[in-house]
Amino acid sequence: MKRLIAWTLAFAFLASLTGAQRPLTVSAASDAPGTQITNSASATYKDANGNSYTTTSNVVTTVVQNAPSLTNTAGTGTNYAPAQVVTDTFVLSNTGNASGYFQLTGDATLGGTDAASASLGNGATTCTTPVGSQSSACKYAATVGGTTYYFTSYNSTTDNNSLNYWLKNTNPLTSSSSSVTISVYYTLASNAATGASNTVTSSITANVTYAVAGSAPSETSGNQSGTETNTVQADARLDLYKSSSQNGSTGDITYTISAHNGGSFAAKDLQSVKTLLGAGANGVLITDKIPQFGGSPLALSNSGTVTVTTNATYGFASSAVADTYYTTSANGTTGWTKATGNLPTDGTVTYIGIFIHGGSCSSTSGLELCADSGHSTNPGNVNVASAAAVQFSFVVGQPTGSGSGNTNAVTNLANGVIGDNQPTEHILGPGIAASTADSTSSTALTTSGQGVNNTTNTSTGGASNQTTNKALAMYNVLNGPSGQPGSSGSYDGSAATSSNDDFTAASFGVSADSIANTGTTAGTPVTAVTTGSATTICVANTIKNSGNKDDSYNITAYAPTAFSIPTTGGQSFTASFSAGGTQVGTWTVGVYSNNACSSALGGATGGSASSTASNVAVTSGSSLTYYVGYTAPTGTTYFTRFDSLVHAVSVGDNTKSDDTHDELYSSFVALTKSQNISSTNCPSGASPSYVAGTVCTGDSIAYTIDYRNLVLGTSDTNVSFDSCTTQTGSGNVLVITDDGTVTSSSSSTTQNNWGYFTTGLQAAPVDKNSTASARTGTTFQYATGTPRGSYGSTFSAGATAFTVTPGGTSFSLVPKNYNSPSSSQDWQGTITFSLTVK
Amino acid sequence: MNIVRALFSSSAVFLLLSGIALARPAVNLHFSGALVQHVDGKVTLKPVQGLTLHAGDVVQYSIDATNNGDQAAMGFSSVGPVPAHMQYVSGSARAAQPASIEYSIDGKTWSAHPTEIVKTAHGDERKPAPASRYVSVRFTAKNALAPKATFHYTYEVVVK
Numbered sequence: 002m003k004r005l006i007a008w009t010l011a012f013a014f015l016a017s018l019t020g021a022q023r024p025l026t027v028s029a030a031s032d033a034p035g036t037q038i039t040n041s042a043s044a045t046y047k048d049a050n051g052n053s054y055t056t057t058s059n060v061v062t063t064v065v066q067n068a069p070s071l072t073n074t075a076g077t078g079t080n081y082a083p084a085q086v087v088t089d090t091f092v093l094s095n096t097g098n099a100s101g102y103f104q105l106t107g108d109a110t111l112g113g114t115d116a117a118s119a120s121l122g123n124g125a126t127t128c129t130t131p132v133g134s135q136s137s138a139c140k141y142a143a144t145v146g147g148t149t150y151y152f153t154s155y156n157s158t159t160d161n162n163s164l165n166y167w168l169k170n171t172n173p174l175t176s177s178s179s180s181v182t183i184s185v186y187y188t189l190a191s192n193a194a195t196g197a198s199n200t201v202t203s204s205i206t207a208n209v210t211y212a213v214a215g216s217a218p219s220e221t222s223g224n225q226s227g228t229e230t231n232t233v234q235a236d237a238r239l240d241l242y243k244s245s246s247q248n249g250s251t252g253d254i255t256y257t258i259s260a261h262n263g264g265s266f267a268a269k270d271l272q273s274v275k276t277l278l279g280a281g282a283n284g285v286l287i288t289d290k291i292p293q294f295g296g297s298p299l300a301l302s303n304s305g306t307v308t309v310t311t312n313a314t315y316g317f318a319s320s321a322v323a324d325t326y327y328t329t330s331a332n333g334t335t336g337w338t339k340a341t342g343n344l345p346t347d348g349t350v351t352y353i354g355i356f357i358h359g360g361s362c363s364s365t366s367g368l369e370l371c372a373d374s375g376h377s378t379n380p381g382n383v384n385v386a387s388a389a390a391v392q393f394s395f396v397v398g399q400p401t402g403s404g405s406g407n408t409n410a411v412t413n414l415a416n417g418v419i420g421d422n423q424p425t426e427h428i429l430g431p432g433i434a435a436s437t438a439d440s441t442s443s444t445a446l447t448t449s450g451q452g453v454n455n456t457t458n459t460s461t462g463g464a465s466n467q468t469t470n471k472a473l474a475m476y477n478v479l480n481g482p483s484g485q486p487g488s489s490g491s492y493d494g495s496a497a498t499s500s501n502d503d504f505t506a507a508s509f510g511v512s513a514d515s516i517a518n519t520g521t522t523a524g525t526p527v528t529a530v531t532t533g534s535a536t537t538i539c540v541a542n543t544i545k546n547s548g549n550k551d552d553s554y555n556i557t558a559y560a561p562t563a564f565s566i567p568t569t570g571g572q573s574f575t576a577s578f579s580a581g582g583t584q585v586g587t588w589t590v591g592v593y594s595n596n597a598c599s600s601a602l603g604g605a606t607g608g609s610a611s612s613t614a615s616n617v618a619v620t621s622g623s624s625l626t627y628y629v630g631y632t633a634p635t636g637t638t639y640f641t642r643f644d645s646l647v648h649a650v651s652v653g654d655n656t657k658s659d660d661t662h663d664e665l666y667s668s669f670v671a672l673t674k675s676q677n678i679s680s681t682n683c684p685s686g687a688s689p690s691y692v693a694g695t696v697c698t699g700d701s702i703a704y705t706i707d708y709r710n711l712v713l714g715t716s717d718t719n720v721s722f723d724s725c726t727t728q729t730g731s732g733n734v735l736v737i738t739d740d741g742t743v744t745s746s747s748s749s750t751t752q753n754n755w756g757y758f759t760t761g762l763q764a765a766p767v768d769k770n771s772t773a774s775a776r777t778g779t780t781f782q783y784a785t786g787t788p789r790g791s792y793g794s795t796f797s798a799g800a801t802a803f804t805v806t807p808g809g810t811s812f813s814l815v816p817k818n819y820n821s822p823s824s825s826q827d828w829q830g831t832i833t834f835s836l837t838v839k
Numbered sequence: 840m841n842i843v844r845a846l847f848s849s850s851a852v853f854l855l856l857s858g859i860a861l862a863r864p865a866v867n868l869h870f871s872g873a874l875v876q877h878v879d880g881k882v883t884l885k886p887v888q889g890l891t892l893h894a895g896d897v898v899q900y901s902i903d904a905t906n907n908g909d910q911a912a913m914g915f916s917s918v919g920p921v922p923a924h925m926q927y928v929s930g931s932a933r934a935a936q937p938a939s940i941e942y943s944i945d946g947k948t949w950s951a952h953p954t955e956i957v958k959t960a961h962g963d964e965r966k967p968a969p970a971s972r973y974v975s976v977r978f979t980a981k982n983a984l985a986p987k988a989t990f991h992y993t994y995e996v997v998v999k
Contacts, residue, residue: 038922040872040920040922042920043868045914046914047864056867060870061887063872065893098999
């Protein structure tokens with residue numbers, strides 16, 4: 002037993018010498034550099050007699066080296082919007098066995114699908130570093146103990162503007178378990194692509210360096226990297242869709258505007274909207290400029306009712322209120338009024354606005370249209386209507402006037418403005434420049450081309466599609482004299498005055514022809530003289546599209562038919578063409594585009610009895626002057642009225658037509674001379690007896706010369722007569738000559754010889770107007786002798802010839818129904834003079 | 840008493856440690872450590888005696904028990920500590936000869952699968968102790984260690 006005790010003590014002592022006891026605990030987490038680690042094994046066993054023995058091994062000794070180690074833990078990725086400043090955080094934890102300092106091995110690297118749209122730095126113009134304010138953006142920050150320090154770079158070696166300098170020299174770690182939170186800032190471009198698969202990553206790589214510790218030398222850990230991935234999602238986006246429908250009977254147009262937040266962030270309210278409306282709270286605004294036509298807004302219909310509906314399912318914010326506003330301001334800059342009922346229907350309302358305010362999304366107030374990821378919409382997307390968070394509609398009367406029936410006569414789109422998701426809120430609205438900060442100013446909302454005044458759809462939201470509307474189609478046409486398509490008249494003075502019987506009088510003839518009226522009844526000229534050659538008359542007429550829609554017309558001109566003057570009658574078109582009158586000779590006709598009647602209009606061909614210009618386009622409210630060329634055949638009798646119909650019919654609606662007449666006069670001024678003989682001096686009882694009309698010496702002959710304009714018809718416009726009016730001015734005026742010395746033959750029956758056989762004029766002739774009063778302004782020229790001498794203005798008794806200028810050089814002989822007679826114009830007159838037979 | 844003094848003499852210790860056969864079992868323990876390195880896909884062992892280790896280094900400790908006596912050692916049991924600076928590598932204990940392997944988390948009690956009391960939301964619960972909590976590895980031979988025979992055991996630890 003003693004032996005056993007002895008061995009036990011011996012081994013116990015040996016154990017104490019060799020350190021076989023369990024090693025001391027050094028550190029809970031890691032072993033400080035330089036720590037010596039010793040270890041040994043032990044064993045127990047027994048002999049065959051059951052005696053127990055214990056033994057220990059040799060000791061194995063090692064030393065723990067400097068073991069710098071860190072973990073780099075990136076924060077959780079999140080969603081950001083374009084133009085936002087992103088802050089990614091990384092926690093650098095010293096997990097090694099000593100104190101040290103962290104260092105970044107390089108600038109943070111940006112990756113991901115949107116890497117090209119991201120730039121390092123917070124975009125600010127200055128950064129306040131531990132050194133002070135720097136003219137550069139902050140790129141990094143380090144947070145230790147709840148205090149954050151900012152840096153403009155990672156690796157400056159000279160001062161505390163640099164993160165690495167700060168980490169190494171200013172704030173090295175003081176314990177092996179220390180950590181630093183590193184923030185990396187980068188800014189997303191405003192045009193960064195968005196969507197669930199659009200990401201930006203930031204990565205940093207760092208290490209930790211330990212100083213010499215005992216026998217352990219200074220050592221730097223391996224690099225540890227961390228990456229944070231963020232998704233770039235679309236900012237709040239106001240998707241608007243505008244639809245319209247038209248009442249087929251009244252033409253009233255109903256507009257419906259639907260709004261939905263198509264972005265991934267809620268739409269914030271704006272103080273600029275509050276300013277614009279004069280409202281009591283911030284909010285978002287959706288506006289619709291009342292469609293205009295002809296520069297005026299269409300008047301609201303349906304009693305001025307504006308219907309507003311909201312739907313929380315599609316993102317209408319909790320507790321939000323949608324109020325209706327309107328203004329009569331031309332550009333929406335002022336005068337917004339909260340509607341308390343229906344809106345005015347007098348055509349003064351220029352804008353309607355829906356003001357949404359007081360809302361919250363996910364318990365966050367100041368948000369009016371919540372993100373609605375379950376219903377994808379795009380700007381102007383028709384789907385907005387089926388996912389409308391807010392919708393409003395109103396009715397306007399259809400436009401009226403020229404062009405109102407044309408496609409796109411009325412166009413318009415709705416606009417809206419919301420706040421974005423930036424920490425410093427910006428205005429998101431059509432035409433509003435990116436990064437326009439919200440403020441108390443409403444200027445950005447109403448600037449031309451921006452906000453409520455935007456006229457263009459935009460893929461960035463805030464503007465709806467453009468609606469196009471028009472009035473119910475109404476075709477019509479006016480066809481009349483040049484420049485007067487809407488005139489009304491009676492081409493012969495007999496037909497009922499109407500738009501279909503308006504006319505243009507034109508004269509024609511061959512200058513070489515010598516026309517003589519052989520008739521003795523004034524106003525009913527008779528002649529056997531015909532045109533010596535064919536002659537062409539080019540008459541201007543004007544067509545006007547008096548409908549509300551652009552249209553084309555077929556214009557048909559018919560060869561004229563003849564009427565002796567003053568016979569009434571003419572061509573007509575009632576369901577079909579009716580010539581009336583008599584076709585004399587072979588007239589031809591053509592329709593032309595130029596006043597020389599040389600360029601065909603609408604494919605019209607000349608040389609036939611009728612000519613049609615087809616599909617002649619005339620925009621609504623516009624006029625087109627065209628020309629009808631008539632070719633009178635050789636042998637056309639003078640002193641005749643030729644009536645020609647020009648029929649224009651709408652292509653859009655062939656029940657709409659209008660006619661005009663071209664009245665062609667082969668000479669329009671006629672002189673009718675008559676005499677009154679006083680045969681008192683011829684001897685009675687002579688055998689054979691004197692034939693009637695015989696005069697003897699001492700007898701007197703009283704002559705009357707009737708001069709008149711032969712043109713018939715009545716019209717509401719002088720244009721109808723203008724080309725059949727004698728001209729004024731010296732050299733152009735109507736001058737009537739009565740030369741008594743044309744022949745000295747006493748047997749002539751066609752030529753004047755009164756200068757030879759009478760005592761000549763003993764008194765000046767008398768010119769009277771159409772009311773039988775002496776015409777003022779008339780001038781005379783006289784000549785004496787046989788044959789006559791030259792004309793002079795002085796009257797001499799015995800004058801053998803004279804000329805008369807009725808009314809003087811400022812006088813025009815006009816058609817009877819031109820205007821009331823005056824000193825300068827009249828349609829008819831008479832010249833009388835008396836002679837005594839020698 | 841004289842005998843006891845003789846044993847404490849240097850010569851007696853020498854005899855004991857040099858394995859001179861005695862009429863009883865006399866087991867000599869040789870303990871060694873080797874840094875486990877992976878080179879070109881192969882595992883190599885580098886003696887750690889005097890070596891400086893880095894955190895994360897894996898050390899394989901070996902126990903070689905040789906019976907230098909003239910009787911078999913019965914009920915042989917050897918303990919390999921896990922230094923506090925190190926952490927047992929789960930499943931790394933190996934015995935070249937039949938032996939049961941047990942672990943201790945307190946240096947007193949042993950189990951092939953140690954457990955510990957863990958505070959949970961439902962109160963204290965007994966759960967398997969993680970390998971990082973092991974402080975010792977014990978190899979208990981299933982057979983006697985015959986004279987001149989050697990038992991070989993290994994286990995691995997990692998530097999914290």
